Amino acid sequence: xxxxxIRAGILSFLFSVFLWLSxxxxxxxxxxxxxxxxFKKSLITLATARGLxxxxxxxxxxxIALQPAGIGVILSAGEILDPLNDLVERFSWLVLMAAASIxxxxxxxxxxxxPEVNLVFSVVIGLCLVCVWLCRTRIPIIGxxxxxxxxxxxxxxxxxxxRFTLAAVTFVAGxxxxxxxxxxxxxxxxxxxxxxxxxxxxxxxxxAQNESLLDSVSEYFSEQKQALDIExxxxxxxxxxxxxxxxxxxxxxxxxxxxxxxxxxxxxxFQKIIRATWKALTPPSR
Numbered sequence: 001x002x003x004x005x006i007r008a009g010i011l012s013f014l015f016s017v018f019l020w021l022s023x024x025x026x027x028x029x030x031x032x033x034x035x036x037x038x039f040k041k042s043l044i045t046l047a048t049a050r051g052l053x054x055x056x057x058x059x060x061x062x063x064i065a066l067q068p069a070g071i072g073v074i075l076s077a078g079e080i081l082d083p084l085n086d087l088v089e090r091f092s093w094l095v096l097m098a099a100a101s102i103x104x105x106x107x108x109x110x111x112x113x114x115p116e117v118n119l120v121f122s123v124v125i126g127l128c129l130v131c132v133w134l135c136r137t138r139i140p141i142i143g144x145x146x147x148x149x150x151x152x153x154x155x156x157x158x159x160x161x162x163r164f165t166l167a168a169v170t171f172v173a174g175x176x177x178x179x180x181x182x183x184x185x186x187x188x189x190x191x192x193x194x195x196x197x198x199x200x201x202x203x204x205x206x207x208a209q210n211e212s213l214l215d216s217v218s219e220y221f222s223e224q225k226q227a228l229d230i231e232x233x234x235x236x237x238x239x240x241x242x243x244x245x246x247x248x249x250x251x252x253x254x255x256x257x258x259x260x261x262x263x264x265x266x267x268x269x270f271q272k273i274i275r276a277t278w279k280a281l282t283p284p285s286r
Contacts, residue, residue, distance in 0.1 A: 008132050011153065015125045018160055022121050028113040031167040034174025035106045038258070042099035045189060045251070049092035052196045056085035059199055081199070084241045084248075091248050098259045109167055121163050128156035157274060165270060173262045185254050188247040195244040198237070 021027050059081055111117070135149040 011132055012129055015129060019122055019125055022118045022163060025113055027164060027167045027171060028109055031109050031170040034171055035102055039099065039102045039106060042095055042102055046092060046095045046099055048192055049088055049095055053085065053088045053092055055196060055199055056081050056088060080238050080241055084245055087245055087248050091252060094252060094255060098255045101259050105166065105170055112163055121159055124159050125156050128152040161274060169263050169266045172266050176262055177258045181254050181258060184250065188251045191244055191247040195240055198240055
């Protein structure tokens with residue numbers, strides 16, 4: 001069998017597969033199944049980071065005021081919480097950008113999956129296949145015109161690249177993130193939520209409610225008891241802050257990998273594969 005017929009047969013098979021993918025929406029649905037949970041997680045992470053940022057900002061303006069035996073021991077929480085607060089504020093902006101990026105991917109995936117785009121894609125692919133097979137005949141001018149065949153294949157391939165690249169990159173990146181990054185991300189998020197509870201419990205916040213005299217006396221003696229262990233409390237808070245900073249840095253790395261490095265690497269790999277396919281299936285122009 002002549003090489004030209006083999007190339008035409010392979011192209012017909014590949015384009016038929018992509019036509020099926022286009023109209024069935026299978027790849028688009030798989031990509032959306034990866035994007036929707038990632039978008040929801042990013043919103044939850046953003047809400048947690050914003051909440052912790054607000055809590056830390058309030059806590060920095062308060063003091064741990066413990067006075068054992070009438071001797072004032074007033075320690076500012078700002079020294080301990082300031083590095084964490086700065087990092088959380090920057091992290092929240094990164095998560096916001098990641099959520100916006102995922103939202104844009106969801107919108108574009110839906111735009112490329114509509115019937116009008118599928119119809120244009122089908123027409124171009126059909127004309128490309130007709131051109132490829134006619135160029136294998138002996139029809140004057142058209143027959144054996146490999147340049148025309150090559151241009152037709154390139155045009156169809158570019159359209160195919162625009163139609164499927166985003167969905168394919170999203171799908172593969174989502175699978176990689178799910179298998180290699182999701183567990184670490186969940187662990188770090190759990191630490192972030194625990195830190196919010198710890199800061200809220202450890203730092204004294206003003207109570208706006210009216211308290212009875214008995215409640216006030218009880219709270220006073222409770223504070224005197226806690227003051228005896230103030231060094232241990234501050235040490236524990238400092239260790240928690242340092243641990244949380246490490247987990248936030250870990251989350252930053254994971255989000256950069258998930259939304260930037262992995263998609264770009266997959267896109268580069270797809271580009272190399274498509275160029276190699278063009279070179280193998282498109283004969284030299286004559």
